[in-house]
Amino acid sequence: MAYVRFENISVSYGDNQVLKNFSLSLEKNEIMCLVGPSGCGKTTLVRCLLGLTRPDEGEIYVDDKCLFSSKRRINVPAERRGIGIVFQDYAVWPHLTVKDNVAYPMRKQRMKKNEIDRRVKDVLKQVSMSEYINHLPGQLSGGQQQRVAIARALMSSDDLIVLDEPITNLDAKLRDQMLNEIRDIQRNIGTTIFYITHDQKAALHLGDQLAIMNGRGELVQIGSDEDIILRPKSRFIFEFIGVTNFIPLKLVNSEYKLDLGREMIPWPEQVPDTMAHGKPIEMGTRPNDITFDDASPIKAKVKRAVFLGSEYDYFIELGNMEIRLQQSTLDAALVGVAKEGSEVGLRFLNPHYYEAKRREA
């Protein structure tokens, strides 16, 4: 049975219904990333789990222990839920030293002093903060404060830790490093981690499982990173998870054609029958799923090429549209870099088909 279960959670603030009948399960010892746009209710869900916000309805279980149930009128107070949390702003107490911050959960559990000292030393070693044991948070950098917060969360609980957007305030390099460290800590201790973020890249980097929420607080897909990227269940997920290009397809004489404004080009791929519902459709493709192929009948003009180190980023004029194309540096070395202003042929791999969005003026 799942380790953490949210069952039919509903939360509203006044007239604003944030979550409605929301259910989600986490397995033991996995990293579950909950991804969704800002303001979709992720943090509200976390607060419900921690006991900081009271859901209007639903049930929350951790390892068979009921933490909240509106029907049975159970609401375990926050201080007895035993869940570690790293808040977005770390919430490291500025008036306490690193040691006192980390020792706080154990002091509240009335642990023996020498036991506390031993465990503080251990956990600080784990997050490589041993030398800062007597520092005040004001003397630490953002990344170091975050490690203190993680150490403190580990002291609250070995079993379940929640990380709520913890790396958004860090610079790109530190962000990568922290994600790797979180991964390592999880491997070493086997903690179940519930990671909340709006940053799909971090989620792909870290998660065993990804749960995607849409802006209305609904769960739209759960799956592994490959599932989410290669087999997105809906246009929302497809768009949310990365840069996308959409090109309208038109059915002319029962044949699909790419509608490039000035001209129509026959679409060589098979469009699944499920899309044959008469409504206008679009072909969606990611920048790295497009390759240059001079043999292709689909011709376009390179407007701008930007070298980003590991890849080239192209802005390409295709008919009346501008699309993005990415070419890995390796590929560029093999087949050559397309010059700005030159005409190229394009081939689309792994196309997705969606109902066309109504274009807003």
Add this chain to the structure above:
Amino acid sequence: MINLRRNKDLAAVEGRRIGLDNVMTALAFVLLLVIVVIPISMIIYNAFFHEGKFTFNLIVEQLTRSTTLSSMWNTIKIGGLVTLFGTIMGVFYAWLLGRSNIPGKKLMRSLFTIPYMFPPFLGAMAWDLLLNGRSGYLNRWMMQTFNLSSAPLNINTIWGIVFVEVSYYFPFVFMQVVSALERMDPTLEESARIAGAKQGTVIRTITLPLVVPAISAGALLILISSLAHFGVPAILGFSQGIFTLPTRIFAVISRSGGSFEGIRQAAALSILLVVVVALALLLQRKVLSSGGYDIIKGKSMRPTLINLRGARIPLFILALVTLAVIVMVPLIMIFLVGLVRAYGLPLIPANFTLANYTRILTTSGTLDSIKNSLILAISAGIISMTLGTLIAYVVQKIKPRGTGVLEILSVLPYSIPGTVLAIGVILAWSGSLGINLYNTLWIILVAYIARYLSFSMKTSSAALLQVHPSLEEAARTCGATHTESLKDITLPLIRPAMISGFFLIFLPAMREVTTSVLLYGPYTRTLGVQIYSLRDAGMMPQAAALGSVAIVLIIVINAIVNAITADRKGV
């Protein structure tokens, strides 16, 4: 509650525990009801109800008296003039000391804030000693030297009152504008210079408009303080029959010898004073809401200084003379007259004696007044600090229904003139509601708490805003109960603000006159009241001696506060 805590399963069941939040919220409402709502309601009741019936008679009766109308007119006239001149003076010196290359800026800036902590009624006493129309030292000297038949200057006039009030209230504008000038982004002015504007044009079109919100905030602080002010017009105006509403209320009460009829008249006058102040507050709200600039940054920057060139030394001398007149002259006067053997003797060393000091320090009444003021200031400081923090916590963190009401109630007493508050406290706590505190220290304490509650509430609120809710929540998830998270996290974090809140109350409470002069009993004189009555009884040298003791006390305590707060900045 305790039993439930021991039983984990029961504690998890909802609705069985009274939350700490609810207790604090209820407490905040009850305390404000007792401290603020009851006294204010009593004034309204007594001003509009006679023998249980609603009537406008009392108000109308007061309004038809020429004495009332002239007091109202004086109040408005003095308030307006003080605001006008205080603002001009404050802005001028703020600019001079904030933005020009005048020498000795840093020292002068702190000297210019001295009047802010100096009790204005002592200043009025000093100027009265110097420029009293009949017996002022300076007047007599000038009459002798220049063979004049009458005193050339008379401080016992409306203009004299305005002069003394301006010299103590201009720091409101000065301090606001100096800090706004300091925090202003200098690139705003530099961009104008680069765009081709001359120095003068920049000041007129960029600098001044940007500090207008600070100027108007300070100006209205002056206006409201001056309208409600008691000390200066009481000392300078009584002898010439110049009354303002606060002094008229005092006169009505003291003439009636504490009879109920007198208090009812005072209640009606209080309503009129509140109306005048309320109009000023409305004006303030209007002015402040119209000027919302966000370009003034929070952090201090290095603004460009303006070269005064040839005017540098003359302006420096002007600033020194101003300091001498508003700070040094009254101070020296109080100390010298405190030394003189008898009032009226020339201020020469031959006439000096320490007898006044030994007398006041050995008279039990005077010593009691110092003791009373200390007891009152310390207990009002501690109680208001605690209550203010409690209310601030409820308002900022718990945000129950009715938060707005709570906030208004706690700030209300500060906008209400001290005189009016005293009348309310007399009406509420001298037996009519079953509790009689009259002639005890308690009644003064209750008034002080109401008067100064908003000070600590404001500092604690600002500090609590800095404490992000996640800090307390993190403690909860670490296994701390709500009480423990308050004790371990929130309180230690706002402790510096609470301490400065205490001193913000302690210092003005030490020198308070306005409310205590209406509330004191035979054994509950405060320091301010004792100085006032010694002077009233004609014992000028003793009053001055006690005044200088008060000044020394204030300076010493202020120095201690500064040392403490400077220490804390490092943390």
